[in-house]
Amino acid sequence: MTAAKQGRAKAPARRDENRDPVSLLRRMWVIRAFEEKVSALYAAREIVGLLHLGIGQEAVAVGVCGMLDADDLVYGGHRSHGHAIAKGADLNRLMAELAGRATGYCRGKGGSMHVVAAETGFVTASGVVGGTVPLALGAAFAAREKGVGRVAVVFFGDGAGQTGPFHESLNIASLWGLPVIFVCENNGYAEFTPLSAHTKVERLARHAETYGIPSATVDGNDILAVRKAMGRAVDNARAGKGPTFVECLTYRLRGHYEGDPGKYRELSQLADWKKKDPIARFTRVLKRRRAASAKDFEEAEGDARALVEAAAEFALASPWPEPEETGTQVWA
Amino acid sequence: MAELSYLEAIRSGLLAEMREDPSVYVFGEDVALGGPFGVTQGIAEELGGHRVVNTPISEGTVMGVAIGAALSGLRPVVEIMFVDFITLAMDQLVNHAAKLHYMSGGQLKVPLTVRVQCGVQGNMGAHHSQSLESWFLHVPGLKVVMPSNPADAESLMRNAIRDDNPVLFIEHRALYFSRAEVPEGGSGLAMDRASVLRPGTDVTVAALSKMVQPALEAAEALAGEGVSAEVIDLRCLVPLDIDTLVESVRKTSRLIVVHEAVEQGGIGAEVAALVQERALYYLDSPILRVAAPNAPVPCAPPLETFFVPDKERIMEAVRRSLASQPA
Numbered sequence: 001m002t003a004a005k006q007g008r009a010k011a012p013a014r015r016d017e018n019r020d021p022v023s024l025l026r027r028m029w030v031i032r033a034f035e036e037k038v039s040a041l042y043a044a045r046e047i048v049g050l051l052h053l054g055i056g057q058e059a060v061a062v063g064v065c066g067m068l069d070a071d072d073l074v075y076g077g078h079r080s081h082g083h084a085i086a087k088g089a090d091l092n093r094l095m096a097e098l099a100g101r102a103t104g105y106c107r108g109k110g111g112s113m114h115v116v117a118a119e120t121g122f123v124t125a126s127g128v129v130g131g132t133v134p135l136a137l138g139a140a141f142a143a144r145e146k147g148v149g150r151v152a153v154v155f156f157g158d159g160a161g162q163t164g165p166f167h168e169s170l171n172i173a174s175l176w177g178l179p180v181i182f183v184c185e186n187n188g189y190a191e192f193t194p195l196s197a198h199t200k201v202e203r204l205a206r207h208a209e210t211y212g213i214p215s216a217t218v219d220g221n222d223i224l225a226v227r228k229a230m231g232r233a234v235d236n237a238r239a240g241k242g243p244t245f246v247e248c249l250t251y252r253l254r255g256h257y258e259g260d261p262g263k264y265r266e267l268s269q270l271a272d273w274k275k276k277d278p279i280a281r282f283t284r285v286l287k288r289r290r291a292a293s294a295k296d297f298e299e300a301e302g303d304a305r306a307l308v309e310a311a312a313e314f315a316l317a318s319p320w321p322e323p324e325e326t327g328t329q330v331w332a
Numbered sequence: 333m334a335e336l337s338y339l340e341a342i343r344s345g346l347l348a349e350m351r352e353d354p355s356v357y358v359f360g361e362d363v364a365l366g367g368p369f370g371v372t373q374g375i376a377e378e379l380g381g382h383r384v385v386n387t388p389i390s391e392g393t394v395m396g397v398a399i400g401a402a403l404s405g406l407r408p409v410v411e412i413m414f415v416d417f418i419t420l421a422m423d424q425l426v427n428h429a430a431k432l433h434y435m436s437g438g439q440l441k442v443p444l445t446v447r448v449q450c451g452v453q454g455n456m457g458a459h460h461s462q463s464l465e466s467w468f469l470h471v472p473g474l475k476v477v478m479p480s481n482p483a484d485a486e487s488l489m490r491n492a493i494r495d496d497n498p499v500l501f502i503e504h505r506a507l508y509f510s511r512a513e514v515p516e517g518g519s520g521l522a523m524d525r526a527s528v529l530r531p532g533t534d535v536t537v538a539a540l541s542k543m544v545q546p547a548l549e550a551a552e553a554l555a556g557e558g559v560s561a562e563v564i565d566l567r568c569l570v571p572l573d574i575d576t577l578v579e580s581v582r583k584t585s586r587l588i589v590v591h592e593a594v595e596q597g598g599i600g601a602e603v604a605a606l607v608q609e610r611a612l613y614y615l616d617s618p619i620l621r622v623a624a625p626n627a628p629v630p631c632a633p634p635l636e637t638f639f640v641p642d643k644e645r646i647m648e649a650v651r652r653s654l655a656s657q658p659a
Contacts, residue, residue, distance in 0.1 A: 108437075109436075114435040114436075116435065116439050123403060124440065126428070127427070134396020135400035135424075137393070137400060138404065141400070146404075164392060165424075172387070
């Protein structure tokens, strides 16, 4: 399996290549398998640090990035392993980064919350909630000035919706008509607190309305719904019609961070959302439509786990960075 | 060679880079109209409004927009109208601009220039008069320059824009209309070099930005008292040209550091630490700081005047230094 050797999930170069629904399922499985492996490695103390997993939110990452071209730019947040993978990040280098190895994307200097996979168009994650929202505007501004027809996408959670720069960014994106797409992963919790305790605005897309930005609130665990909303958003951005706000209602099936006991959530709520698992759900859709064979389903998961195992092996066999590297690359 | 004001020299450097490099863009409040002091006056008319982008009063986001544009290959110059308002953009500057090259293992670079003006002038009070440069010394990944004269202003501006790192370019409002001869292309001095403005043998006075002028005046007056003071303009705080300072102190054995920022945690403390590490046994007296009192900037004229270090305070420090002998 060449893909396994390269450690790369089959990422689409152009959105047209991505119409094969099985490939969508395969990519969601890669993210799921990757993060489950990360969780296991964290429990085994093979990976350290502050890890935020997006298990349960894979349909947003794959649904959004699947509608983008290879040179479109994506900005993430603190929970962004899936976004990077969906944009085409190499699993080996990503896993090595989380494991702090010299072969990682950032030579171990970034870590989980600061992943950069520049060659794929995944520009950066960030440890500051809402911090990348303005950056994506800058990417969109530059794209428009260069006339390259590129769009910029930024992922953020419902917690970012209460930050100042979020509101400033909606205002400026609208004012300047920038080709940027705001993707809100509304998973109902900002860290340990439900959205209802942070704001009276239950649907963050309402903020977009205030600033004159077209918006859609979709079921973020339905990959087809995400793709549909994104398709319109991307078309508008490329046509010079400005920004769109896509709010994806979803749920993280793990804690805020690995090790979070999650006592702030009812078990029944977790069980309800497990029933809406985006991967199982899309599998059912494909079965119903007879769009894939039993072998396809089996391989989607099996291949993903094999890729991820290979990535973990690569990462853990990789050398640590030399201590002297601490002081390098401070200056460009 | 032309006589330019400090403000015109900044514009001249900016405009020269914008003419040469179409990826240089200006962002800021009112910049298309020239800004409150006129630094960007006429640029939009010459190069097109799209290169000089007026922004809402959203400092944090505007800084982020500029960083994102820099990551995408532009060379943005962001104007924050008063350094006091940079507080609103600290997250983007400190957590993204300064760190993305490092955190990405060298994959990204942020060729960003941040123009701000600082300092006391015009009884504007504590929210429009501060000198905050030393905050940024504590953030590896940010360069900090503070020109004291038109020739340096022009060349430091050009250097800052060409630099592949984020550079904080701190202007002093009270210098905007001071005039001096500016050679073609500015002073020509590299960004990381301090400049010895007046050679001397008895004491070194290191100053920056607007404090360079009273330091020179103090040196002139001290010459009348038979004291030979060497005056060094630091010009660039990060990277700091410590070699030039150490060389001077090894010669004079005495050092006074002068800044308009408050004394506590200022550049004077950093200079003192670095110089004693490399030249302690050359020193004949303690390194002294002449700085603003540890208080917010007051508004009333007599308070504001007292707040800012002047020629007399520098002379007094020099005398104190000379009076102090090793045991």
